Amino acid sequence: xxxxxxxxxxxxxxxxxxxxxxxGKESLxxxxxxxxxxxxxxxxxxxxxxxxxxxxxxxxxxxxxxxxSTNVTSFYRESQHFEVLGSLLSKWYDGGQRRFRIxxxxxxxxxxxxxxxxxxxxxxxAGDVNARxxxxxxxxxxxxxxxxxxxDDEKVAPVAPSLRDRYFTxxxxxxxxxxxxxxxxxxxxxxxxxxxxxxPFPMKGPLDVIFCxxxxxxFDKVVRARLLAEFRRLLxxxxxxxxxxxxxxxxxxxxxxxxxxSVYVNVGHRKxxxxxxxxxxx
Amino acid sequence: xxxxxxxxxAVMRRVLIGSLAxxxxxxxxxxxxxxxxxxxxxxxxxxxxxxxxxxPNMLGIDAVKAIRAAGHKVPIIMVTTEAEKSRVIDxxxxxxxxxxIKPFEPATIVEKIQDVLAKAGG
Numbered sequence: 575x576x577x578x579x580x581x582x583x584x585x586x587x588x589x590x591x592x593x594x595x596x597x598g599k600e601s602l603x604x605x606x607x608x609x610x611x612x613x614x615x616x617x618x619x620x621x622x623x624x625x626x627x628x629x630x631x632x633x634x635x636x637x638x639x640x641x642x643s644t645n646v647t648s649f650y651r652e653s654q655h656f657e658v659l660g661s662l663l664s665k666w667y668d669g670g671q672r673r674f675r676i677x678x679x680x681x682x683x684x685x686x687x688x689x690x691x692x693x694x695x696x697x698x699x700a701g702d703v704n705a706r707x708x709x710x711x712x713x714x715x716x717x718x719x720x721x722x723x724x725x726d727d728e729k730v731a732p733v734a735p736s737l738r739d740r741y742f743t744x745x746x747x748x749x750x751x752x753x754x755x756x757x758x759x760x761x762x763x764x765x766x767x768x769x770x771x772x773x774p775f776p777m778k779g780p781l782d783v784i785f786c787x788x789x790x791x792x793f794d795k796v797v798r799a800r801l802l803a804e805f806r807r808l809l810x811x812x813x814x815x816x817x818x819x820x821x822x823x824x825x826x827x828x829x830x831x832x833x834x835x836s837v838y839v840n841v842g843h844r845k846x847x848x849x850x851x852x853x854x855x856x
Numbered sequence: 857x858x859x860x861x862x863x864x865x866a867v868m869r870r871v872l873i874g875s876l877a878x879x880x881x882x883x884x885x886x887x888x889x890x891x892x893x894x895x896x897x898x899x900x901x902x903x904x905x906x907x908x909x910x911x912p913n914m915l916g917i918d919a920v921k922a923i924r925a926a927g928h929k930v931p932i933i934m935v936t937t938e939a940e941k942s943r944v945i946d947x948x949x950x951x952x953x954x955x956x957i958k959p960f961e962p963a964t965i966v967e968k969i970q971d972v973l974a975k976a977g978g
Contacts, residue, residue: 632963708937710959764939768959776872776959777937778865778908807867 575604579619583607586623591639591712592771592797606641610634640713643792647682649689649725650732652787655816656693658837659783662814663697666782674698674705675779677808679770679786681709684720684755685729686785691759692733692741708777710768720765727751773800779808787836788818802826811842857903858883862893862919863935864911872906872935875962879969890914894922902930904973907952909936909943917950924951931976933968935960 575583583603584595595603607622614634616622626634650656663674674694678687687709694705711717730738730753742753768775770789784805790798805815806829815830815838817823823830823838830838859881861872869886876884885900887893889911897905905923909916920932934947934955947955954972956965 706937708959764937764957766957766959767961772962774867774871776868776965778863778868778958 575600575619582623583619587639587642590635591769593639593642593792594794594797603642610637610641636714640715643713646788647685648732649685649730651686652819655785655837656689659690660693660697662783663694667698667700667703672703674703675781676707677781677784678707678709679784680789681711681717681720681765683716684723686787687720687763688723688755688759690785691762692737694762695741695758696737705762707763709763709765712767712769714767717765717767723755723760725753727753770801771797773804775804775808777808780810781808781813782810783814783816784809785816787816788821790817790821799826802830806840809840811840813840814838815840857881858885858900859904859906860885860887860893860896860902861906862887862890862911862916863908864888868908875965876969878962878966890916890919893919897923897928897930898926904969905930905932906935907932909934909938917947920947920950920952931972933972
C-alpha cells in the first residue's frame with residue numbers, strides 16, 4: 575500500500591470511527607483490508623475504499639472497522655479493577671443503594687462484561703437489587719459472540735473454579751470442552767452496538783461505574799476529550815471510571831481524580847487544566 | 857407535522873431532535889417530564905411523541921396512560937433502557953405504539969419512526 579492510499583484509508587477510518595492510525599501501520603492496514611477485499615472479490619485498495627464509501631447500508635464500514643480494531647481481551651484481565659468494583663458495590667449497597675448501573679464501553683467478545691457480571695452477582699447477592707450492565711462495542715461481529723456466551727474451556731481458566739461452577743455450564747462439542755454462561759449472568763447484561771466516536775451517546779445515565787479499558791489508546795486527543803466529556807455527563811458524582819493500565823487521563827479533565835493507577839472518580843467539576851498524576855500526555 | 861420529545865436529559869432531547877430531523881420532522885416541541893408532556897398534549901395536536909421512561913415528577917409510562925385516558929390517539933414511541941420483555945409489554949399495554957432501546961443506532965431509530973408513522977397513517 576503506497577503512502578497516498580494509506581493516508582486515504584487513515585483519514586476515512588478516523589472520520590468514521592475516531593480510530594487514529596499512526597504512520598507505520600501501513601502493513602497492518604494492507605493486510606487487514608486485503609482480507610476484506612478477498613471476501614468481496616475486489617482487486618485494488620482504491621476500489622475497496624470506494625465500495626465502502628458507496629455502501630449506504632453501512633455494513634461494509636462495520637466490517638472494515640472490525641478488521642482494523644484489535645480485540646485483545648480475557649476473563650479477569652487487569653483483575654484489580656474487578657476487586658475495586660466489588661468493594662465499591664458492597665460499600666454502596668451497605669449505604670442503602672439498590673439500583674446499580676455499569677457500562678462496559680468496549681465489550682469485545684464478552685470476557686470483560688461477563689467478568690463484570692460475575693463481580694456484580696458476587697458483591698450483590700441480595701435479592702432486592704436492581705443491577706444492570708450495558709455492554710457496547712463498535713463491532714457487530716464481537717457482539718454476536720457476546721450474545722452466544724460460549725467460550726473455550728481454556729479461555730475461562732482465569733475464573734476461579736468455584737465461580738466457574740456457579741456461573742458456567744460445561745459442555746462438549748466436537749471434542750472441544752466449552753463453557754456456556756448461565757442465565758443469571760446474561761440477565762444482567764444488555765448488549766448494544768455503539769460507536770464511541772459519535773458523541774453525544776443516545777443515553778442519559780446516571781451510571782455508577784464505566785469500564786473503558788484499552789480503547790482510548792486508539793483515539794487522538796480530540797476524540798478522547800469528547801469521550802471523557804460524555805463519561806462525565808453520564809457518571810454520577812462519585813462514580814468511577816476504569817481505564818487500561820497503559821492509559822492515563824493526565825491533563826485531560828480534572829473532573830476525574832485519580833484514585834489509584836487507572837482508576838478515576840468523577841468529582842463532578844469542570845476545571846480542565848491540572849495534571850492529575852504527573853505523567854506526560856502522549 | 858409536529859412532534860413532541862419528552863426526556864429529562866437535555867442532551868437526549870437534542871439527540872432525539874436530530875433523529876427526527878433525519879426522518880424529515882423538523883417541527884418539534886420539548887418536555888422535560890411526564891407532567892409537562894401531558895400538559896403539552898392538551899394544548900397541541902402532535903403527529904408523534906418520543907417518550908423517555910425514567911423521569912422525575914411523572915414516569916413516561918404514566919404519561920402514556922394519561923395521554924391515552926384523555927383520548928389522544930397520537931403515535932407514541934417509548935425510548936428506554938428498560939429492555940426486559942415484561943417492561944416492553946407494560947409499555948405497549950399502556951398504549952405506546954412501539955419502543956426503542958437506548959443506546960440506539962441513528963439509522964434504527966429513523967426506521968422505527970418511519971415505521972410507526974406509516975402504520976399510523978394506514
